[in-house]
Amino acid sequence: MAGLKTRAAIRPELRDAALRIAETASGPSRRAALAEHVPAPVIPFRGAPTTTFHELYRVDRHEIDVAWLDDGSLVGQVTADSGDPIADGVSILYGGDEPRQVALDATGEFELEGVGPGTYELAIETPDLLLVVPRLDLVRR
Numbered sequence: 001m002a003g004l005k006t007r008a009a010i011r012p013e014l015r016d017a018a019l020r021i022a023e024t025a026s027g028p029s030r031r032a033a034l035a036e037h038v039p040a041p042v043i044p045f046r047g048a049p050t051t052t053f054h055e056l057y058r059v060d061r062h063e064i065d066v067a068w069l070d071d072g073s074l075v076g077q078v079t080a081d082s083g084d085p086i087a088d089g090v091s092i093l094y095g096g097d098e099p100r101q102v103a104l105d106a107t108g109e110f111e112l113e114g115v116g117p118g119t120y121e122l123a124i125e126t127p128d129l130l131l132v133v134p135r136l137d138l139v140r141r
Contacts, residue, residue, distance in 0.1 A: 053138055059131045062086065064124060068138050074115040078108045078124050078131070085109075088126055095120035095136075 053068035066076040074093065078086040085108030092101040093112055102110050104124070117140055122133040 052140060057133050062131055064131060064133060066136065068115065072114050072116065074112045076110050078104060086126060090125050092123045092125060093120050
């Protein structure tokens with residue numbers, strides 16, 4: 001897909017996963033962008049005291065804050081660089097038996113319950129944008 005931004009440092013299998021998601025989910029007028037991991041201090045997500053995984057991704061003037069809680073919930077928030085939430089969209093998790101999706105709430109947050117250890121891709125779809133996190137490695141520590 002011509003609109004998908006990639007960097008040479010991204011491993012081919014990750015780029016291919018992101019392209020596959022973009023090809024199946026992107027409409028003709030939708031821009032697609034590949035998220036990059038942002039090194040950030042690990043702090044509990046929304047005050048959750050038992051976070052197993054917590055990462056921040058930046059893509060196309062947006063941030064995707066993702067955490068995997070000890071209870072198996074994958075939670076996150078999508079915001080613009082301005083801090084405004086992205087509320088008109090869905091979060092789609094690829095990597096299990098079937099893709100799972102949930103709507104973003106008014107604050108740009110989402111929660112998927114019962115997510116087990118594994119490697120996943122995460123897509124955030126809005127009417128005019130597709131943001132892709134090409135790899136989430138969820139491992140119990």
